[in-house]
Structure formats: structure tokens, C-alpha cells
Amino acid sequence: MSGDRLSLAIGAGDLPAEGRILVLGPPGQADLSALPAGRITVEQTFRPDHDAWARRGLEVTARAEGPFAAAIVFAQRSRDASRAAVARAASLVATGGAIWVDGAKTDGIDSLLKDLRWRVGLSAPLAKAHGKIARFANEGDQVFADWAARDLTPAPGFKTLPGVFSAEAVDRGSLCLAAALPADLKGKVADLGAGWGWLSAQILARPGVSLLHLVEADRVALDCARLNVTDTRARFHWEDATTFTPGDRLDWVVMNPPFHVSRAADPGLGIAFIRAAAAMLAPHGRLLMVANRHLPYEKTLAAAFRHVEEVSMGDGFKVLKASAPVRSRP
């Protein structure tokens, strides 16, 4: 648990006696009890985690504004996203303010701390609970100028930033799904887990589509989608797709749902996406989705829809179509 490491590190001193403390990217269930709650601002761009912090009564925002007296940076799964988070903390914390960098071994904390040691005077790392935490005094963001988040170009005309899903290339599952989009796709549509918008752009290439809801929990990905998809039929929602409700019932839901929570494959999230899709659709509505071949979604589809068929299979993926949703919400 990062909470144990944090208590150990904060207990070792150096937390300024006053001033705001920035906590960058903590998962919604992280333990921040070692910090004075009234001085914390959490920056969290993943909507379910963001909302979890709001429910816990902490000040939380998708984009914090400095200056801060100190910061705690939670390492991210992507190396470049972790580096960008450190660079961001350095741009928001006052010169000389303490910045702690915390992370699990599985999130690459060892190499992040090793890289940091070349640039700043890093304290000896404290190791606990399969992770490490270390601190440095901020010397300004110029030290990390080359770590700041930089645009990537995963496909011509599309930009992304480090850390978003499939930031460097179009996802193979989305390619399979795009190849299976029917020519007569039309009406009001939602793309659940729309990421940076490539699949949405393929949906909008169908002239019969009158409206497309892009629903995405990752604010950074959604902000990229806003730049990538400029079609006036697009509506952008920074929301948890499993609780999203469109104004009107939909004709189609098209989706490449997430298949893992943290590092572990978890079909539970895809199952929640399927149930949410069924609840969003009109009685004649249809769902088209792609999934890794081994993920067991058929039972859930059969419970939520009257008709289910496999449209295509290949490259380790299957595309499934379901129609006639069984009403699960009024």
C-alpha cells in the first residue's frame, strides 16, 4: 500500500508547516491519511477516481493550478506519463518545495527514481509494500523540460499524449471493429470508451449518423479526441460509461471496452459496459463491440439482448453484434 510508504516518508519530516500540497494522480482508493486533508489538492484525470476523491471530501480537480508548497507524485503505468507527471509537479511547486515520487515496482518506480537521481538531489528511497518513495527539493521545471508531455501522432491527423490508451498507434481491436462497421450505421450513436477518437472518426464517416456521443473517463484522452474529431455531430462527455445516460435512447452503441483494471485483465468492466449499453439503446437499437477472443462476454450479452451474433473473428479479436435489448433500466 502506498499509504504505508507515505506515512513512513512524511513521518521522516520535510512536509512544509503550511501551504497547499498537490497530490498528482493517486488512484481513488489510495491512502492519503498521512497528509493534512485540509491542505491537499488532488489532481486526477480519470473520472471514476476523480469522483471517488470528491466523495471522500477532498479538493479534487482535473487540472490543478499552482503554486503549491509541496507535491506527491504517484507513478503511472506508462514511463512517459510518469515523467510528465514529475515535470508537471516541478512546474507547480515553489522552488525549494519538496516533491515526493511514489510508486509500485510494477509501475517502474525503480527506473523512474534511477533517472531522477541523474537530475536532482534525491533522498535515499524508502522501500515498503512492493514499492518505493523518495523526495527531492524542486529546482524548477527547466530541469525536466524534456520530460514534459509531448504530442504523439498515432495516425495521420490525430494527436495523443503519453499515458492515454494506445497512444502510439491505432489499437488492433479498434481496427477490427472499424472493418466491421455496417455501411448503413445511422441515427444516434455512442462510442463508449472513445479514447482519443480514432474509432469515433470512423463512425462519423457514415453519413447516416446524426449524432455521436464520445464517452470517455480519461480526461487527457478525451481532450485529444476534442482536437482530433471536429465534426459538429460529435458530443464529448468526460464520464464513466457505466453510469452515462444519453438524453435520448440510442440507435447504436459501438465500443471497444476496456479489458483491464490496473494490470489485471478484468472482464467485469466490459460486462458493466455491455449492461450500460443495453440500457442506453432504443428497443430497435443495436450494439457492435470488439473484444479479445478469450474474454467471456457472450453470457452477459445473451442476458441483456434477445439476439447476439458473432460478426467476425481474426487477429485475436472477435466482433459481436447484439440487438433487441432487454430493458434493464426504466
Ligand SMILES: C[S@@+](CC[C@H](N)C(=O)[O-])C[C@H]1O[C@@H](n2cnc3c(N)ncnc32)[C@H](O)[C@@H]1O
Ligand atoms: C480499449 S480502449 C478503446 C479506446 C478507443 N475506442 C480506441 O479505439 O482507441 C478503452 C477506453 O475506455 C476508457 N475507459 C476505461 N474505463 C472507463 C469508464 N469507466 N468509462 C469510460 N471510459 C473508460 C479507457 O480510458 C480507454 O480509452
